Amino acid sequence: MDELTKTLHMQFGYASFRPGQREVAEDVLAGRDVLAMLPTGSGKSLCYQLPAYLLQGSVLIVSPLVSLMEDQVEQLRRRGEKRVIAFHSLLDAEEKWQALASLAKFRFIYASPEMLQSAKFLTALRRVCISLFVVDEAHCISQWGYDFRPDFLKLGEIRRTLGAPPCLALTATAPPEVQEDIIRTLGMDGARRHIYSVDRPNIALRVEHCSSTEDKAARLADYAKRLEGPGIIYFSSRQWAEEMARRLEQRGVGRVAYYHAGMDGEQRLLVQQQFFYGQLDIVCCTSAFGMGVNKENVRFVLHFHMPAQLEAYVQEIGRAGRDGAPSLAVLFYADGDRAIAQAMAEAELLSPRELREWCRRLPEGAGWEAVMAALETAGFTDIQKRLLAYFLEREQRAMPGWLTAEAKERLYGKMAAAIEARRRWKRKKLQEMDEWVHLSSCRRQALVRAFGEELTDRRNVCCDRCGLSLDGYERAVRRPEAAPVRHWREELWDMFFGGGRTNEAAK
Amino acid sequence: MRHGYASFLLAHCLRRFNGERTLAAAYHLFSGKKSAQTLQDSKWFQLEPLFGTWKNVTMTALEAAAAALVEQRLALSAKQRTYTLTAAGEEWFVGQAALFPRHLNGWRYHEAEPLFWQRLSLIGQTLSNLVYGRRFAPICRDERTLQWVKQYLLAKGSRQMLAEALYQELIRLLEAVSEEAAAIFTLRLTSAVRIGWTMEQIAAHLQKDALYVQFQFRNVLHYIMAEAEAGRAPMMAELMSGLTPAVLTQSAQKTYEWLRKGKTVEDIAKLRRLKRSTIEDHVVEIAANVPGFSIAPFVDDEKAAAIRAAAQALRTRKLKEIREALDGKVSYFEIRLVLAKEVGRWTS
Known part of the structure; x- marks a missing residue:
């Protein structure tokens, strides 16, 4: 048995790998950058969790959702892993800063993208040997990914700040153009790609x-x-x-x-x-x-x-x-x-009228900070704000030091164009979905083609x-009835004393 | 129930407000707003039990509850968003008085309650699974609670004895509340054999209003916390450690410390870089909550006596009316201080 399989058995209790896991883990251990697209439910997280036991130092995992992070942490802990910690906005501030002092002792460090914006956190991370930089749900990086999160765009820069450790980008759903975006943003040219079919035959x-x-x-x-x-x-x-x-x-x-x-x-x-x-x-x-x-x-x-x-x-x-x-x-x-x-899809996009109104109200002669502040107080939804902030940051370089009437007009023009481009892209995506629904030929074939694949058999x-x-x-037997609710004394007895013993005390 | 539980709770507030507050005051009371006005309101109208007990209340829900009362002719709308109970409403309310959760103490427990419940439910789940010898996913994700429970169980030694002790203590506590409340509370608990039910699932099972179930649950929780504080539930008291509610808000506590060092309101405002009015709010909060705190340095005795007399003669707690009755010779700050003290005397 080789070392990889041994570790798989010892740490995770599995006898064999699922498709893709071994290949990705081997490349990661060889210090290569890797983009892995493995279908949902194929055990993606093992691709970094296994190497973590064979690498020196800590593995940093960036994850878009607090609940996702908590699930991963909880699963690792349940397996007996103690050297795991998660940093996200829901954590108590005091706790966070305490943990920062001893960051290096953790094998798994989970972080939300907004935590990585914190200078204090980054400074602490820089003192740690990060042997692998993992981006989970990496399609969130791409504006053309279905769950775009502008926060993710800064991950390339953050990776460089941390000394450019080897990078593993994981996703279940990234069509070719999104894959390119991921590689470019994270600065992982020459990355090994492990692309597995999105098709789930069962x-x-x-x-x-x-x-x-x-x-x-x-x-x-x-x-x-x-x-x-x-x-x-x-x-x-x-x-x-x-x-x-x-x-x-x-x-x-x-x-x-x-x-x-x-x-x-x-x-x-x-x-x-x-x-x-x-x-x-x-x-x-x-x-x-x-x-x-x-x-x-x-x-x-x-x-x-x-x-x-x-x-x-x-x-x-x-x-x-x-x-x-x-x-x-x-x-x-x-x-x-x-x-x-x-x-639903276009709820994140302002209408041209709303955008014009907002631009018109921007204080003239003010600087960049005033623009960002105006975004906060405009009464937009969080998702609208996120997207506008992203567009604004893109335009920032093209802006003069302060806002003139002319600059406001130019800003409006650029933002309107960006929003319109996104609207067109969303319509195209919806069109694709709609065509799939109304398809007269094989649905599976059409599904994999949307991801640039062909069905082989x-x-x-x-x-x-x-x-x-x-x-x-169809259901063979009737669904079981919900377990009957018993008297609360018996419920309480079951809770602590369980099957086998008779419930004398509760009677 | 012909009337939703929201209507019942609102009717309780309306009775106490007696037309002197709008629906917004009820909204702030339920959601537990930490403003000087809401803190005082809950004291003056003796609505402390409800303070912060319905955190996700919406104005829409209260408006609907009020509309239902009006439609049944149980309440009247005097002016904009102000309601009073009718004679029929009064009668109806008194007939339902038993629905009021009598152990509820939002004023004291609304802050500690979530953490206390997290600890209790997680310890219950953990001990249950240890007894059954099963692995499990914790029913709570709060890092503070996870750490606390881990430390607690490590320090305690025998799991079997602890499970036994928790069982005995819960049985004893639940025997003191209604059968229904005990059932609701038990269904909320998670064990090795059953993940706890949501409020809605329990409500559907009992065919009751979900809000009613929520208040029954909270009623038991506050009862347990009170018993713990009274020294009658040793294990629950341990679960309360570090959660015992502070009498003052943190900021008011700081102001109180400066006052005791002899600083004036002006000094403190400067020192803390806060508005004078904020410090005044703190002083009022301290006057209402700290027994033996003298308001003499802030209101002279004559004025205080006049304010008391006016409040009693007018049978009102409306600041504006009192001030007008005294020809504007007293400040709102002075009136609030006197009333805060008065309430302290009435309730204790």
Whole structure:
């Protein structure tokens, strides 16, 4: 047994690698820069977690979402890893600065991009030997990635500040142009690319064309009732997620809950864990649910609303069938859905009128700081602000020291053009999604082509266009009834004394 | 329930406000706003139990609750966003009085409560899983709590005994509340065999208003915290360590320290680079909360007596009315100080 496999067995308890893991880990250990695109659910994080045990020094992992970071940290800890720490905005300030003093003792240092903006944090990092710089969800770097985060753009510079340690960029969904963006931004020319197909052969694809929203709701409920669970149902609005969860529950579909970013942290974690431990059959949710939900046996993913682009769709259906067993993805479509997706996608973009109004109100003769301050107080949404700040920073160099009327006009022109370009790109993406929905040929073929691939062989089970029977996905036996709730004394007894002993004291 | 629990809670506030405050005051009370005005309101109208007990309340929710009361003719809208209960409303409210969570003490516990609950639920989950010999994902993600619970369990030694002790203590505490409240609280707990239920899941199960369930839960939590502070629940007292609520806000505490060193309001404003009015807010907060704090250096006795007399004669706590009655010869700061002291006397 070679050292890599030995470490895999010792640290992670696996006997063998999943496709791609060994190849990526070997290149990382050889000190190369690596761009790895591995499909969702293929064990991406192992690609840096395994080398971390064979490298000297610490591994720095940049991750876009606090919840994602927390999940990773929690999983590492559960495995017994103590040398792991995460830095993000939700951490207590005092705690953070305390940990900075002893940073070098950690094997895994997770950080959010905004923490990396902190000079204090960077100074502390510079004293640490960073043997690997990992960018998780690296597609967030690209303006043309489906989850663009302007914060990520500075990562190239930050990597240089830290002495340009070897870099591993990980993503599940990056079409060729996004891959180029990642490599350029992170300054990893000559990187080894490990690109694995986005295709997940065990997930069958299907689109249901419906006549109206109510028709969609009725047919979705039918599916939910018939299909073998557990399953996830995606909605583009919180209201629909809640409403449908209620309807499904009333129809006796099973144990259903909803999940969205409007709920408080504790309630969200409860739903996530209930689902993980099989206390729930179905979660009705927005796109907030999923990242970090490491449930192996999700049997179906349904979409009540179509996402605004194929990348998002691939990412979301990828949460099904991580165990490799046959799973099903169904998208429900009705007229008008395209407009809903477009409105959602373009919510981050100001209209030309709003932009002109904002530019007009900028104080003349003021400097750059005043422009950024005006952005804060303009009453835009966070996502609008993020995007505008990014465009503004791009234009900063072209700006004179202070704002003249002419400079304001020029700034408006450039910003309007940037926003328009983004709008056109979003429409193109939506068009691609829409075409996929209305496709008459093989859906799998079209899906992989969007990522610049070709299907090499035909699957036995593929999609509705190739012929798909739902028999194999239907529930064989009735869903188990929810465990009955007993008297609170007995519940409490079970909690601490468990099976085997009789509940004398509680009687 | 014919009326949502929000209407019930609001009716409670309206009764106490007696037309002297708008819905906005109720909003700030529930959300636990740390402004001098809201802090005093909750004292004056004896609404301390509700302070900060509904953090995600919205103005829309309160407006809907008020509209429901008006529609049922239980309340009247006197002027913009000010409501009073009607005779029917009064009768209805008294009939439902049992719905009020009687252990609720938001004033004292609203800040400590989230951390206390995190500790309690995580220790429960941890001990349960140790007993069952299972690995688990913690039900809490707060680093402070994770560290605290780890230290606590390491220091405690025998897990089996600790589980036994926690069980006994919880049984004893829950026996003192209603069966329903005990059931709600137990369902919220996470064990090795069951992840805790959300408020909504419990509400659906009991066929009750989710807000009602939330307040019942909080009621039990505050009861447990009070028992811990009274020395009647040793393990809960340990869980409270470091969480015992401060009487004053941090900033007011600093002002208090300067006052005791003999500095004047002016001095402190300069020293702390704060507005005079902010320091005045602190002084009022101190007067209301620190027994034995004398307001004599800030209001002379004659004025204080006049303010007291005016407040009693007018049967009001409206600053403006009192000031007008005294021909504007007293400042708002002086009135607030006197009233703050008065309330202290009435409630203690």
